[in-house]
Amino acid sequence: LHTPMYFLLANLSLVDFGLATNTVPKMLVNIQTKSKSISYPCCLAQMYFFHFFGIVDSVLIAVMAYDRFVAICHPLHYTTIMSPRLCGLMAGGPWVFSYFISLTRILLMARLMFCDDRIPHYFCDLTPLLRLSCTDTSVNKTFVLIVAGMVIATPFVCVLASYVRIIVAITQVPSAGGRKKAFSTCSSHLSVVALFYGTTIGVYLCPASVRTAVKEKASAVMYTAVTPMLNPLIYTLR
Numbered sequence: 001l002h003t004p005m006y007f008l009l010a011n012l013s014l015v016d017f018g019l020a021t022n023t024v025p026k027m028l029v030n031i032q033t034k035s036k037s038i039s040y041p042c043c044l045a046q047m048y049f050f051h052f053f054g055i056v057d058s059v060l061i062a063v064m065a066y067d068r069f070v071a072i073c074h075p076l077h078y079t080t081i082m083s084p085r086l087c088g089l090m091a092g093g094p095w096v097f098s099y100f101i102s103l104t105r106i107l108l109m110a111r112l113m114f115c116d117d118r119i120p121h122y123f124c125d126l127t128p129l130l131r132l133s134c135t136d137t138s139v140n141k142t143f144v145l146i147v148a149g150m151v152i153a154t155p156f157v158c159v160l161a162s163y164v165r166i167i168v169a170i171t172q173v174p175s176a177g178g179r180k181k182a183f184s185t186c187s188s189h190l191s192v193v194a195l196f197y198g199t200t201i202g203v204y205l206c207p208a209s210v211r212t213a214v215k216e217k218a219s220a221v222m223y224t225a226v227t228p229m230l231n232p233l234i235y236t237l238r
Helices: 004-033 042-071 073-081 084-110 127-130 136-172 175-206 212-235
Strands: none
Touching: 004 042, 004 084, 004 212, 042 073, 042 084, 042 127, 042 136, 042 175, 084 127, 084 136, 127 136, 127 212, 136 175, 175 212
């Protein structure tokens, strides 16, 4: 676990555990008991922890892309660049950043009044709740776009930039076996990137005109249940 990649994987595992246990147990209880109610404080708590773990997850995936970039493009300087201090900052920073962003979101949500108590979703997510509000939600929507740009679009662009550099480096490897070995270290991470960012971008950054409640719920299942379930399989089977 002192190796940077496995240190980051340990953090990712903890985040995935929190993300899945925040929504899936309540969903299973609702299915079993045929009851779909949740109190307002519990709803806000569920929303807080969902966004807290989701933001950490998104930024950690970008950090792991940077780790793979350094390992492949600068192998001789890998241990120097990815020092324990830098690894600690890159792994701990997202937790601190996510705490303040998620808390701000909940404080902005707590000031709203709601016209309806039926949430068209299987957990308390931000966008379905904003649609139920009777009060002005312009501040909330602006904050959602700003945060989505910071924690979804920016990490996604960083991941793409890292893998462009990685692919360029791989193509310069003289032997076919060397190219295959280099790409195999990234294939598992690319699978997670495609699943996670593809669905979150569709929910939080696509125009409201192309989103439906069914599409949002299907996408949410992918990043709240399917991705955390696949991560251990992807990384261990590799």
